[in-house]
Every structure is written in structure tokens, then in C-alpha cells.
Amino acid sequence: MRRLWTVPVFAALMLFASNGCAADFGPSDIVAGSAGDVPEFTGPWASEFADTYRAGSDVVRAILEDGAISDAEWAETSDAFIACMQDRGVRVTLDDAYGAIALPDMPKPDAASDAALDACTPDFYAVSSLRRDLARNPDARDEDAIIAACLVEAGLVEPGYSGEDLASDAKQESLPFDNDDPVFGSCIRDPLGLLE
Template structure:
């Protein structure tokens, strides 16, 4: 029997706009998946509003799933919405002979069973991929603030960089993937996952 840790929503797929996060995800055995489903929608898209309106519209166009369309049309993603698509994913994988345990709020799961786990996930995770990726984005940065700006502010707060370290410095370091701190450090991982400190009660 094989077992694998999956993260259905690719951590760096337009969620945080930082190449570092892909290489520095808290789980070492992460399976990153595209946030978009396999087919595109050609019909009418709701007129979304708010900081993430463009991303909601893009996600809506990325799939023909009625389930996803119904969730996105509200302009928000609730815990109940996430639980619904998670349950569908678990059921679909069970039908293919895999046992799934949802372990996190953004598509993280452990999958066990004999056979090709990736093939099973490919067939079952479209709805969950779209919802979990957008849920992560909107929860992590509700006002859609500039990604590099909030990352640098967090790095300053964690004292990982000197006060003189700027957004331009961070952008340059992203290009070279060479940073003046350890990308394996708990503080950096905390910044990539929650740069605004929202989950820690600010």
C-alpha cells in the first residue's frame, strides 16, 4: 500500500506570486496541482466585485463544473463550501480505491491505497483544486495587497532582514533564488503562509 501527502492547490499558482514558496512549502512531500480545471467555460460569467473579483472571474471561466460555479457566484468561499468539495473529492477517490484524509484548510490531504495516486487525483480533484486555491488566496491576503510589499514587511517584522532591505531587494532575490536568510526557517515559512499574521490573531 502506498501513501502520499498531497496538496491539491499548488502553493505558488498565482496565490502568492513568489517563486520561493514552491520550494519552501512546509510539507516536504507536497504534490502541487494546477488551480484550474481541465476545461474552460464559454458561457456568461457573473460580474464579481471586491479585491479578488478578477481572480473569481478567472476561476469561474477555468471550469465547467456547476458545483464550482454555484460556489463562486456568491463571491466568497465559506467553510461549508470547502467541506462540500472536500467531501466530493474523498468520495471520488474512495470509488477509485484510495482512502483520503483531509488534513488542512487549503487542499492538503493524505492519500493511501494501491495504484497510481496521481492518476486518481487527476480524475477527482478539479473542483477542489479551484476552490482550495482561491480560498487560500483570499484568506491569506483578503484585501489583495501587493504580494512583495507584504512579504518584505513580514520579513522585517520577523527580523530576517535589515531595515534597509527593500521590495526591490526581495524581487531581485526571487529572481536568483538567493536570500539573505534561510528559506527553511520557521519564520520565513510563516511569512509565506501568513504574511499579514491573520491566523495568529495579528
């Protein structure tokens, strides 16, 4: 299942890219809508589909109603996001196939880019975050456990380091490694090695 502490850490890791500013947006950016009847979703991510459907716009609900996000729906969502940003004078690119974005013309966000992001990200984030979660952890395994296992395999922590250890260390802000370590970033982005 999704761990809340990984969302801000993931967002922080995605904040700066080599070609400009990149960002990842959190669940608070989803715009609440009037969902009416929520379809009966099945599978390991059923509750996340239901929550996103409930909170999403009509566009998001139309995409999610069948319990899947097709490549065509993803392409339409990302194209609409890029066009929305361009309409507001901000050039944006996708840094990966799962919604990490870059603002290549800006070393850091400014008021214009912030306003554009506020206007353009709700539907994009709702779809991209769920799509990324499905791809990186298809069986909705415990986030702490899979990230800890990745850290052990990569040699960043000692064998036996568990998901419980990671959750406790993160809560106490006492991780046994540097927050900025690229191995940690890689394990958060792709703990099971499925996105590469």
C-alpha cells in the same frame, strides 16, 4: 495581488508533512470549461474570481457565481475530494482548513496517487486556492510586500528589506536566507498572521 513565484514555493513547502506526503496543486490543474457569461465580480479578488470562474467546471462556477465561498460550499468541495480519492484507493486527509492535503499512508506519491490526484484535484484546487488566498490576504495586497514585511518582523531579514528586494532576490535565486527556513515557509503561508 498574487505573485506567480509564490505558488511553486508554497507548493514545495507543502510537499512533505510529518505524517506523510502533503501536496498543494497549482493553477495548471484547473480544468477549463465553458463559462459563458461571467458574473460581474467585485472586490479586491474580482479578477481572480472571474479567472477561476472562466476556467472552472460547472461545479466551480456554481460555487463562485455569488462572489463568495461559503463554509457549506467548502465542506461539500472537500468532502467530494476526499470521497473521490477514496474511490480510487487513496486515503487523504486535510492538514489545514485551507486545502493543504496529506497522503498519510505514503512516504511519497506513486503512480496510483498521482492518477487519483489528477482526477480529483481540479475542482478542489480551484476552490481551496481561492479560499486560502481570500483568507490569508483579504485585501489582495501585494504579495511580495506582505511577505517581505513578515520576514522583517520575524527577524529573518534586515529592516528595510522590501517587496522589490524579495522579488529581485527570488528571480535571481539568491534569497538572503535558506529556502527551507521555517520562518520563510510561515511568511509565505500566512504573511499577515490571519490563518492561525
